[in-house]
Amino acid sequence: MATVAEIAPDTFQITTFIPDFNLQFSQFLVRDDEPLLFHTGMRWLFPEVREAVSTLIDPATLRWIGFSHFEADECGSLNEWLELAPNATAVCSLVGAMVSVNDFAIREARPLMHDEVLVTGKRRFRFRQTPHVPHCWEAGLMFEETTSTLFGSDLLSHSGDVESLTTSDIVGRAKASLIEDEAGPFANVMPYTTRTAEILEGLAALNPARVATMHGSVYEGDGARALRNWATAMKEVLDRP
16 A cells, blocks of 8 residues: 655655565655656556545646656556556656667657756656666666655665655665665676766755655755765765675
C-alpha cells in the first residue's frame, strides 16, 4: 500500500516499501496548474500509484511526467500514464528522448536542455543534465526553484522502511547503503567518473532546501552541504583502483 506525505507545499511523496529489496520506491507529485509527476514507478506498481495520485488530483489531468534516466522504477509505467492522461507529456534529457524514450513511449517526449526551465504555473523546474549521476548516460535531474526542492532520483539512496522526511545525517545512511551494495549482487550501482564531483558541485550550487530521493527519506536542511559530503563519500567508497 502506497503512503502519501506532503514534503513541501503542494509537493507530495508517494512511497511503497518493497520488503524483498528492503527498499522504498517513491514518486513525487507536484500539484500546480499543470501537474507534474517525477518518477512513475514500475508497471506493476501503477495501480497503487494511480490510486495515491487520485487522492491529490484527477489523474487524467496530469500534464508532465519527469524522470532522471531510462529504468523501470523511473519510467516503467510511462505508457500507462500517457494512456490515462491524454494531455500528459514526458520530459527528459535530449539523449534520453532520442536513445530510449521516444522508441518506448506511445507519445514523444519533450527533451529539455541543460538549465532549461519548465514552468507549470507557480512552479519552475530547472533541468540539469547529469550524465552518469546517479547513473546512465542520459541522466538528468529537476530542481524546483520556488520550493528549492531537488528531485534527486537515486542520489542519497538508503535502505529500510524509513520516515518520509528527515533532518538527520542522510549522507551517513546513504554511504552505509552504498558500502552494503558494493559487497552484494547490486555492486557497481553507481559509477564514479572524472566528472562526478563537478556535477555534484553544480547541484550543490543550487542550494537545495531539500533533496527528494527515490529510495529513502527526503532530506530537509542544508542540501548543498549534503551533496558535497555525498561527493566525498562516493569518492571514498568508489574511487579506487
